[in-house]
Amino acid sequence: MDLRKVTRISSELLDKLVGLYERAYAEDLRYAEIGRRRIKRYLKWLLKHARGAFWVAFEGDEPVGFVALEELEPVPEIHEIVVSPEWRGKNLAEKLMQEALDYLSHRGFSRVALWVGEHNRRARHFYEKLGFQPREKAGVWLRMEKRLQGRESTSSRSTRQAVSASESERVSSGV
Numbered sequence: 001m002d003l004r005k006v007t008r009i010s011s012e013l014l015d016k017l018v019g020l021y022e023r024a025y026a027e028d029l030r031y032a033e034i035g036r037r038r039i040k041r042y043l044k045w046l047l048k049h050a051r052g053a054f055w056v057a058f059e060g061d062e063p064v065g066f067v068a069l070e071e072l073e074p075v076p077e078i079h080e081i082v083v084s085p086e087w088r089g090k091n092l093a094e095k096l097m098q099e100a101l102d103y104l105s106h107r108g109f110s111r112v113a114l115w116v117g118e119h120n121r122r123a124r125h126f127y128e129k130l131g132f133q134p135r136e137k138a139g140v141w142l143r144m145e146k147r148l149q150g151r152e153s154t155s156s157r158s159t160r161q162a163v164s165a166s167e168s169e170r171v172s173s174g175v
């Protein structure tokens with residue numbers, strides 16, 4: 001198993017990610033994009049807005065999870081995290097999320113947010129375990145936020161800009 005930071009997605013990988021997304025949301029479609037075309041468009045949107053902060057977990061050549069964020073100001077957002085059903089409850093989601101949170105800490109952010117379907121109980125429980133707390137609601141969505149450890153005192157745009165491209169291109173492994 002290894003985690004790879006991806007900046008471009010081949011059409012072969014895109015197809016596999018669509019399949020992964022469909023499997024991950026199959027048991028509860030309430031908060032999911034439906035249809036391969038829409039899912040593809042959504043994945044491309046995620047990739048574009050992530051500007052490199054998009055990690056895919058691979059088992060061999062097969063993607064089994066991914067996480068994507070966006071550096072919104074002042075609070076960045078985790079836009080999506082998905083783990084295939086066979087990999088649930090095995091810490092993979094936590095490793096993907098940790099990668100994203102470490103990245104944001106290094107980029108100088110002191111908080112992170114996300115939106116989750118209010119009745120997506122498994123995801124909500126997962127986020128609560130990691131220290132996310134509920135904030136406001138908008139329709140069927142609940143915003144959750146978490147404070148980040150690390151370089152809080154140096155949180156600034158200039159700190160973020162100072163992080164070198166090579167550091168942000170780091171690839172991790174060992175999941």
Ligand SMILES: CC(C)(COP(=O)(O)OP(=O)(O)OC[C@H]1O[C@@H](n2cnc3c(N)ncnc32)[C@H](O)[C@@H]1OP(=O)(O)O)[C@@H](O)C(=O)NCCC(=O)NCCS
Binds near residue numbers: 082093
């Ligand atoms: C959200 C997701 C990435 C979390 O990964 P995961 O491997 O399932 O997460 P974990 O098993 O570490 O944590 C889930 C927790 O919820 C608990 N849980 C499972 N079903 C639950 C339910 N119906 N109600 C409440 N808690 C539930 C699990 O027991 C676990 O808690 P525990 O570790 O204290 O036992 C994964 O479930 C997923 O891909 N879901 C589909 C896509 C999705 O909803 N993404 C989130 C978008 S906001």
